[in-house]
Amino acid sequence: MKKENITLKDIAKVAGVSTATASLALAGDPRVNFKTKKLVEEVAQRLQYVPNEIGRSLRAKKAETVALIFPNTPHNAFTHPYFVQLLEGISEVLVQNSFQLLLSTTPSEADEAAAYDKILRNRRADGIILWPASIKDSNIPKIIESGFPVVYLGKWHHDDIVTIQRDDFGGAYEATEQLIRNGRTRIVHLTGPLDYQVSIDRVEGYKQALQDNKILFDPALLVEADFSREMADAAVQKLHEESVRYDAIFAANDRMAIGAMRGLRALGLSVPQDVAVIGCDNIETGELIEPALTSIHQPMREIGRLAAERIVAMLTGQDITDKQTMVSSSLVVRESCGTLKN
């Protein structure tokens, strides 16, 4: 049932030319006679010839493939609500440019190094889009310094690296300021794990907004969590037990914001009257719950698109003028933050 694959040799034989000529003809090389070209094309068409990309890759030393590498940690990747959108943006651009997309998860921390290395050098992919997890990941410098074409989704302390980064600092700043503008002064910040750059940047933005508004930063209001609903809920409980007073929560993602809202409700506190809440990610759920959640919208699809465009540019030898690209986020104001409708 399974058809034998027909090769260039086959169509050359049928067309009565050499494989070299056939190859040139199909590549549209001007040196080849128009008539032979037509003939070869006709035969290829008739035999439904599809070039074997593997052979082509071996010869060309490139695979026309981009790998998306991401560590599949519990806080990252698949569980991230916006992973799909990133993927969609990347896919969209790669398809347009006839690149393939190879998905590479690194299963366990243990063989991450090996996994990276393999992808780097086994030539299955010509370039990499790298979604970092923790900044502690020691493999990342290795990849980046290997000189392999890579687009890094995040901040990296080296100007030579092509990066696409979100303005997490700015987003956090804006969210915090929104709460302050609404009259809140004791603002809890539920962070993600603090070995993530995104978490650090948000804390900075939060602190800066406080400072610019002459509010003293209170360490008791900074709570490290893990992006999960459960932990946010628990954090609210804990704050209650410790009798910490606060009138707002800025959570590092919507899941935690929602978890916190549930925790608050369980304590008999109302949102936004008693405690105003803002999250990050602007997931669909936030729009549907009561009260609707104010959130920082992250343009993940746009980031995916930009990342793919950059890597394609690098692989096709174009110049990257601006290596660092900053994508700004925007605050979507809904009921939960206590802003009065105007």
Place this chain on the structure above:
Amino acid sequence: MKKENITLKDIAKVAGVSTATASLALAGDPRVNFKTKKLVEEVAQRLQYVPNEIGRSLRAKKAETVALIFPNTPHNAFTHPYFVQLLEGISEVLVQNSFQLLLSTTPSEADEAAAYDKILRNRRADGIILWPASIKDSNIPKIIESGFPVVYLGKWHHDDIVTIQRDDFGGAYEATEQLIRNGRTRIVHLTGPLDYQVSIDRVEGYKQALQDNKILFDPALLVEADFSREMADAAVQKLHEESVRYDAIFAANDRMAIGAMRGLRALGLSVPQDVAVIGCDNIETGELIEPALTSIHQPMREIGRLAAERIVAMLTGQDITDKQTMVSSSLVVRESCGTLKN
């Protein structure tokens, strides 16, 4: 900066053996002397040799790669809330078995055929996991009948095809029956597009449940929609304008269920008192809204895992005993369907 890739030839030269011996040594072939084996391994290690998979693939005529093909229609794939979970299940198994995952979207309907064909025959992937969109898609029979190793996610009318299917009929039956058990008799079914197999199966399950409970099927209660919240909302409006009376809605996905609930609220109707609602997919949002949504849980991750296991089995020459696998769904009962707590 970018290192020249070292090849098998290089390590053979350094180790002072032939490439053949080097190859065998690294493959752990018992014929090669223990000492030479150690030597070669040491050199490979030292030079950080990573085999070029492209060369290997060309030789072996396989790529150790599985492609996931899905048409990126508005109702499918990226917008589907459960796409990520499918992906996760697939990825998990493929990683375990050292297969790569190639993601193939078909951009526009126009060149779908070409896209499929290319993937089928350019040998970048050894096997395919196929997520169908419409059953009208004429490319699907072609792929399947080409004899290329494929796992089809859905129902296919041919016993030779390896499929993983959800029990959409059973799920719809169970949901409908639950509503009937709760005393509802005029049950609206908001379907997905009726050229999707899933939609058809659900309609069948719905009808069967009605019939088994001696409720006459009323065509006015069967409303074709498009999986979107907006259309569900509009459908509820339309039913109102046409003065259609009903006491329950079974929606073909949670998005529509949620849209319908919003529409009902706008009409001043309460859920579940006036109208009981059940959705499909059991998305996270359903758990968080008020009233919490009863929904059919779809084990997409499990499906992904099974699909990947099957395709790996096929590619490694194992026997597939049961070609058709049916995965059952389960009803997650929450408030919206009006079931009394016990």
Place this chain on the structure above:
DNA sequence: ATGAAAGCGCTAACAG
């Protein structure tokens, strides 16, 4: 304008 031949990196059949 076309063909012959080399070679990308790898593995496997066959010698020795």
Place this chain on the structure above:
DNA sequence: CTGTTAGCGCTTTCAT
């Protein structure tokens, strides 16, 4: 036990 050789399918000089 190891080396020689051929060839996977393709592109690309280099001759003709």
